[in-house]
Amino acid sequence: MQKFRSYFRFLRLVLRMQHQTEDVLQQHEIPLSWLKAKLTRQQFLILSGILVGLTTGFASVLLKTLVHKITVLITQDYHFRYQLMFYLIFPFTGIIITVLVVHFLFKDKDGKGIAAVLYEIAHKSAIVPAYKMYRQIIASALTVGFGGSAGLESPIAVTGAAIGSNYARTYQLPFKERTLLLAAGSAAGIASAFNAPIAGVMFSIEIILSGVVFSDFVPLIIASVSGTLVSKMILNEQILLHFNLQQSFDYRNTPFYLLLGICCGVYSRYYTVLALRLEHYFKRFKRHQYLRKAAIGGSILALSCFLFPPLFGDGYGFVKTLANQGPEQLMQISLFAPLVHHHWAILAFVGCIALVKVFATSATIFGGGSGGNFAPSLFAGAFVGYFFSRLMVDLHIFPLPVANFTIVGMAGVMSGILYAPLTSIFLIAEVTGGYELFIPLMIVSIVSYVIVRRFSHYSLELEEYVKEGKIFTRHYDSHILSMLQVKDLIDRSVPQVLPDTTLYQMLDLIQHDPHLFFAVVDEQHTLQGVVTFDDIKEIIFSQEKEKLNYKIKAFMHAPPTTIQVNENMNRVMEKFETTGSLYLPVFSGKQYLGFLSKSAILDAYRTTLKAYSQEA
CATH class of the missing domain: 3.10.580.10 (CBS-domain)
Structure with missing residues (x-):
């Protein structure tokens, strides 16, 4: 009972953000308005980048800490005989709670997805509603904290975009500066989520500012670094995604990295097609049928987690276990534990997790939960990379470094699902602590990206918006x-x-x-x-x-x-x-x-x- 009291106290703290956000902005408006009058445009933008980056960094820390605390509270004191029921009950409960909170607290206001932010750049002069500064934090914490199979990076990128946009509105900055600070907030969100400032900048350039002509990227860099510093100072490595390389790059493995890139591209297309079909299925439900939709989505999610426990939550802990210790540890907590000594059963277990991931994530997001495809793409990529390299080893084709292929596979699938090869390359390079795998990262990411572009010019999240002309593309006249x-x-x-x-x-x-x-x-x-x-x-x-x-x-x-x-x-x-x-x-x-x-x-x-x- 004590753990749930702690959880509700923490949730009340987050709910207060709805009323405190505007108060904080008003308190600092006068001194910053004075500074705006005294500083040059470039100086004020640098100052703004720092403030937006720091604020987004703290929001990111709050979100990840909330999810961590909720997960710890609901998982402690459970013995093995209860674990399988735990994976069946809590993910379902999380989707239902999220839907109820969004329905009654936010009146079903949509705040999900990077595509919505791009729409606001294109059609609302980069003005993002103020409620998105806290809506995603609350909804995503509930969804992922209770085991929703989605990522926190997209929500924090949206939160950062809302912070940057509303900051710019407060000081009456024009469209260009407003868009720049919106992108700076998103960059800070991604950077603080991974302690990867370069990846944050690349994300904003590739995704947020795609189709928008800009030459002033200093505020993006400043915001990204500021968000990373906040994350480094407050969070510890256990909450973040981090890997230590066990083997250096061997040029003799290059043909196999090319093959892995092809596998990542094919898997990314599989993921996209199924996700779109599931999205269309859930869109058939009317607005008043939100509980029915949540029940179906929650049931698919719960069944997926029950069969394959690594699908629980954002999955970063399971990815680290897979890369450092192997899938045997993951199999021990599943129904398939008796087969842990059969290496072909282990390989099948890994492959099934990769295939089922799209069902778990789509049921989470489209069933009414809150989250994004950023973490799921990294998760799926790790399992695709492990499956491919372990298959080569078990078939005695070539003694590949399985851990390296697991890590590089993350970049390949992320590039194929998000259409962000540069972000993928620099992100994995940064979370591994160096650029030792830079060449295979480039090979796998680019090959995967080229393959998916053969089928569609736009990513899973953006394709429908582009067809309807709702967001900017690289056709500048439009x-x-x-x-x-x-x-x-x-x-x-x-x-x-x-x-x-x-x-x-x-x-x-x-x-x-x-x-x-x-x-x-x-x-x-x-x-x-x-x-x-x-x-x-x-x-x-x-x-x-x-x-x-x-x-x-x-x-x-x-x-x-x-x-x-x-x-x-x-x-x-x-x-x-x-x-x-x-x-x-x-x-x-x-x-x-x-x-x-x-x-x-x-x-x-x-x-x-x-x-x-x-x-x-």
Whole structure:
């Protein structure tokens, strides 16, 4: 009972963050505003990078400590005969608790995923809602602390992005600086999670700032270093991911590293395809069915952990055991312990864990839990690397260093799932304490990345957002179009005429209105068609006056296509290019709103581009 009292006291401390975050910002606003006025832009950005990095570092420490404390509290005093039931009960309970907290405390506000942050950069001027500064900490601590098979890195990256964005909003920094500090917060989050400042910077450049032109990366580096220092000073190595190399790189193993890269690429594609299918399955549940969805997700997770206990939690402790001691230790706590002396059973055990990991992680995230694919990709990569190298050894093909292949496999699968080869390379290089494996890391990561790019140009988390035009890509022209909204450019002054209007009645309208096209509507203002000046000018200027009695409905025609008011501007421009039209009608559902002209879009594009260029 005492351990649960301690847990709830700690949880109450986290919940207070919801009310204290804005108070802390307000307390420091006056002195920092004074400094902003005294310092140059570059000096203030460096100071901002330090503050954002330190704050994110403390948030990262809080999150990882919370998860560690919860796990310790629920796992202590359990004897072996209860362990299997423990793996069945607690992961399920964690998903249910997380869903209830998110539903009642955060009113089902979505705060998950790096893709959501990229959407806010593209469509909300890099303004991240303030609740994301603490929402992910609470939800992820509950999910992963109780055994959810997900990572903490994505949540802390989102938390850091929210901290950087809201800091910039407090001091009214423009879009460029706001985006830079948002990325700095994410860099600090990743850096503090692994004590890997270079990996943090690479993550922000590869993922957060992908498709955004920047040349000022000093605040990113400062924030990343600051977050790492906080983590180093407070956390100990047992909570962090760290490895000591047992063997140096041998160039004779290079062909096998190439093969491992291929295996990592194939596995990454397997992981992505299944994750997407599971995501689509869980998306079928309606909003009010959140408990049913959580129960199904929790059941899949619990069954996975029951069969394969290493799937419990973020899995870093199990990865360290696998790399340093071998899978025999992991097998001892499972149902398959009697088979621990059969080396082929051990190899099958390792392979099954890698294959089932995607089910456990997807059930955790899409079932209502909170977490990301960062840690799962590293976890799965370690098991893929171990399986491959151990298979080569057991088949007497080549005496490979199993521990090294286990470590390098982490970078390969992470590169293939997250589409972040540079982050993967530098992360594993940093957590191993050096660059001894730099060459095999590059080989495996790049080969894996090239393979998955053959199937899709975007990662698991970003693909749907890219298809819908919700985030920036490396096609820079589309960025500006993404910033434009159809509702802001609708011409609602286009003249409306009834179908029975005569050409004679149109003469006065043509003389006093600058538009060269007219909307034909019925009594209920439902669009019936379009008439252009070119359609009727020949008759109007003819000598046969009796033709002026012709009704306009004889000349109207249907528009080649229509636009919805919430449609992405890139798709709108595709419609203009495909149809060759200069103007198209806009609807909200079935309700006619007005017309959108191609010239209005191009004018808005030029204006936005000019403002964006000056700011950048």
